[in-house]
Amino acid sequence: MTPTPSERTAARSIHVSAAVIVDDDGRLLLVRKAGTTAFMQPGGKPEPGETPSETLSRELAEEIGIRIPADDLQPLGAFEAPAANEPGFVVIADVFAADIGTQQPQVAAEIAELRWVTRADADQLEIAPLAREYFLPA
Numbered sequence: 410m411t412p413t414p415s416e417r418t419a420a421r422s423i424h425v426s427a428a429v430i431v432d433d434d435g436r437l438l439l440v441r442k443a444g445t446t447a448f449m450q451p452g453g454k455p456e457p458g459e460t461p462s463e464t465l466s467r468e469l470a471e472e473i474g475i476r477i478p479a480d481d482l483q484p485l486g487a488f489e490a491p492a493a494n495e496p497g498f499v500v501i502a503d504v505f506a507a508d509i510g511t512q513q514p515q516v517a518a519e520i521a522e523l524r525w526v527t528r529a530d531a532d533q534l535e536i537a538p539l540a541r542e543y544f545l546p547a
């Protein structure tokens with residue numbers, strides 16, 4: 410039996426939680442994971458039993474040393490885009506605005522690099538489709 414298009418998409422999708430973190434200058438925080446070339450929003454895949462906001466709270470602490478309680482993350486919705494590092498897959502992201510206050514993100518865990526990015530900066534960088542299409546500042 411041939412799978413339907415929606416069944417194929419579900420089988421070829423990656424569910425993640427991702428953060429929109431913007432500084433006082435209107436720049437978006439993006440990270441690049443070790444062994445990859447594309448910059449993307451901090452976040453990641455859920456562990457069993459986690460809600461999307463719990464996933465993001467944990468991932469922010471692990472990846473960039475930022476501590477934000479899950480209840481303090483502001484949901485922006487679910488967004489879909491081609492996966493940056495896994496050809497043929499679609500990423501489905503529960504996206505949250507995260508106010509980091511005076512906390513300073515630091516490279517940790519599997520993160521190789523972080524950058525604060527403007528729309529103009531994006532022309533010189535490989536940016537994941539999710540961030541490029543929906544969240545780069547105007």
